[in-house]
Amino acid sequence: MSIYAAPGLTYEASASNFPTGLTGTIGVRVTDGIGGTTTSRTTSGIAEFPAGSGIYTVTLTAPTSAGQYQVVWDSGGGSPTWATEELVVTSSSPGGSTPSGIDLCTLSDVREALELPASDTTRDALIQTLISVGSLRAHMKRSQDLLDSALSELCNLKMSGSEFRPTPDQIAS
Secondary structure, eight states: OOEETTTOEEEEEOOSSOOOOTTOOOOEEEOSSSSOOEEEEOOOOEEESSSSSSSSEEEEOOOOEEEEEEEEEOOSSSSEEEEEEEEEEEEEEEETSSSSSOOSOOHHHHHHHTOOOOOTTTTTHHHHHHHHHHOOOOOOOOHHHHHHHHHHHHHHHHHTTTTOOOOOOHHHO
16 A cells, blocks of 8 residues: 655554564664665654554655655564555645545635635635645544554454354445
């Protein structure tokens, strides 16, 4: 899966299938794919979530130049485990000035809330970009919450020795 980020803005990266308990040891860096390092290795800000899962997340800042990069994770130590994820830094902010289709409000909603005069459209492109970016972040957060909830439920079932048996309603949906 690829990460898309606007130049110089923050994004979340994650890595899974690592041993648990590596917080403070597991590191992440960003490379340009041709041997250069654009963001040096760091262990700062990396959290294992959910605890004991071996899934690690971090918030990083995208390079300021558009292009393709690699987010490179390593477990540290003498024989590290490695994982990579593609990072695509876009040439402009996601959403541009066109509604994204997943926006949680409209440009006119925000213009009305800000009480902007109808004749002042100088900030419409910026406002639309912020609506699209904010909406995307909210959808991503909701997706992460749903994933975390599902993982937690599966872990609880496994620990209790229960099997997951979907109901007819779950199968139909």
